[in-house]
Amino acid sequence: MGIGLVNLLVIILGCLVAVCLTISDDSIARFNVLDYGAVGDGKHDDSDAFTRAWKDFCMVDAQIAVFHIPRDMLFLLKPVEFSGPCKARKLDFQIFGDLVMPKMEYWDDKDKGGAWIFFAFVQGLVMYGNGHVDGQGSDWWVDGGERYRPTAIIFHHCSYLQIHGLKIVNPPKIHIKISRCSNVRFSLLHLTAPESSSNTDGIDISHSINVDIQDSFIGTGDDCIAMINGCSNINIANIACGPGHGISVGSLGGHGQYDTVEGVKVTNCKFTGTSNGVRIKTVPGGSGYARNITFENIIFESVENPIIIDQFYSYAGSKNQVTPKNKAVSVSDIIYKNISGSSLSTSGITLHCSDAVPCTGIVMDQVNITLHNTRHRTNKIYSDCSNAQGHSTSTFPPVQCLQE
Numbered sequence: 001m002g003i004g005l006v007n008l009l010v011i012i013l014g015c016l017v018a019v020c021l022t023i024s025d026d027s028i029a030r031f032n033v034l035d036y037g038a039v040g041d042g043k044h045d046d047s048d049a050f051t052r053a054w055k056d057f058c059m060v061d062a063q064i065a066v067f068h069i070p071r072d073m074l075f076l077l078k079p080v081e082f083s084g085p086c087k088a089r090k091l092d093f094q095i096f097g098d099l100v101m102p103k104m105e106y107w108d109d110k111d112k113g114g115a116w117i118f119f120a121f122v123q124g125l126v127m128y129g130n131g132h133v134d135g136q137g138s139d140w141w142v143d144g145g146e147r148y149r150p151t152a153i154i155f156h157h158c159s160y161l162q163i164h165g166l167k168i169v170n171p172p173k174i175h176i177k178i179s180r181c182s183n184v185r186f187s188l189l190h191l192t193a194p195e196s197s198s199n200t201d202g203i204d205i206s207h208s209i210n211v212d213i214q215d216s217f218i219g220t221g222d223d224c225i226a227m228i229n230g231c232s233n234i235n236i237a238n239i240a241c242g243p244g245h246g247i248s249v250g251s252l253g254g255h256g257q258y259d260t261v262e263g264v265k266v267t268n269c270k271f272t273g274t275s276n277g278v279r280i281k282t283v284p285g286g287s288g289y290a291r292n293i294t295f296e297n298i299i300f301e302s303v304e305n306p307i308i309i310d311q312f313y314s315y316a317g318s319k320n321q322v323t324p325k326n327k328a329v330s331v332s333d334i335i336y337k338n339i340s341g342s343s344l345s346t347s348g349i350t351l352h353c354s355d356a357v358p359c360t361g362i363v364m365d366q367v368n369i370t371l372h373n374t375r376h377r378t379n380k381i382y383s384d385c386s387n388a389q390g391h392s393t394s395t396f397p398p399v400q401c402l403q404e
Helices: 003-023 047-059 138-143
Strands: 028-032 041-045 064-069 074-076 080-083 090-095 098-100 115-120 125-128 132-134 151-156 159-164 167-169 176-179 182-187 190-192 203-206 209-219 225-229 231-241 247-252 258-272 276-282 287-303 305-310 330-343 347-352 359-371 382-386 388-396
Touching: 028 047, 047 064, 047 080, 203 209, 203 231, 225 231, 225 258, 231 247, 247 258, 247 287, 258 276, 276 287, 276 330, 287 305, 305 330, 305 359, 347 359
Parallel strands: 028 064, 041 074, 064 090, 074 098, 080 115, 090 125, 098 132, 115 151, 125 159, 132 167, 151 176, 159 182, 167 190, 176 203, 182 209, 190 209, 203 225, 209 231, 225 247, 231 258, 247 276, 258 287, 276 305, 287 330, 305 347, 330 359, 347 382, 359 388
Antiparallel strands: none
């Protein structure tokens, strides 16, 4: 989806909301951050003004409450927390101005490693607008320390959450994190960070149910979208991913944990120049399952590892751990359908499964991955498959451990 079309859709959405807000004005309570002392010059700290505005916004008993961040202004915010529950039946959070995070040197040690903007226990929040959210992450990427970097926005224990048109650039770490949320819908997001920025995932999802992510562009230094643990009924559609590490289930089972992900559908997505395409990754010695997962109508363009299941995934700090050889997260009922594109590596399909807990129910149908010839003198591409059970039809390169 082109950026111009995304902006047009956001403007149309904003106009429709504005029209709706004029229909029954008496039932609407509006809270403009400027009325609470926000300056909006990008230099003065506007955190207190936002916090005071949220308190009144959350406590008002109205049909619709509107939290308004005006356009053509830049608001500098230190870490802020927006907590519920709130009283209004509908909560509109309008981001038309730009938000900017303080440079790393201005962060208090107690705030590092958490969230910059934190929403908790809020029901029915609708966030939209064409403002930018700037994490100013470049200093953090160089010497901020992985565990000290803040996530740009965290939604925790939120339900019936809708986010439309949000633009986040250059966060120190993750762009958006969803934790213990339900009935979430994201669309028209634009999440970007340089390919060289480490651990700048686009969206991380954990312990959440009924999450839809649609019609968005995500280009980062890590996973475009990652489903980490406790996730079910996740629908991802029409995502342009790249650069980044692709769309991942996992990693699961780290530190010997019991982790689960099920009921995932990834459709109509395009991956361009990513290090991975669609990936399932589990750590040896863990337990739990990744099951009932479908990847359908996928296009790869110059992707390093287009299709990969890795039950031997290692992460920083895991290489020296002693793990039981007879334990692994179960991977089952995985469907790959109508998938095509080019691979930068000669291994277009990789299924590295455990001999103790093999992958089962793997289905490949109408899969065609060819070699991108910028690196290789040969046109040969192959699959790398071990301990995987299932069947394939019309699949290239052929997957020898799957029945045809």
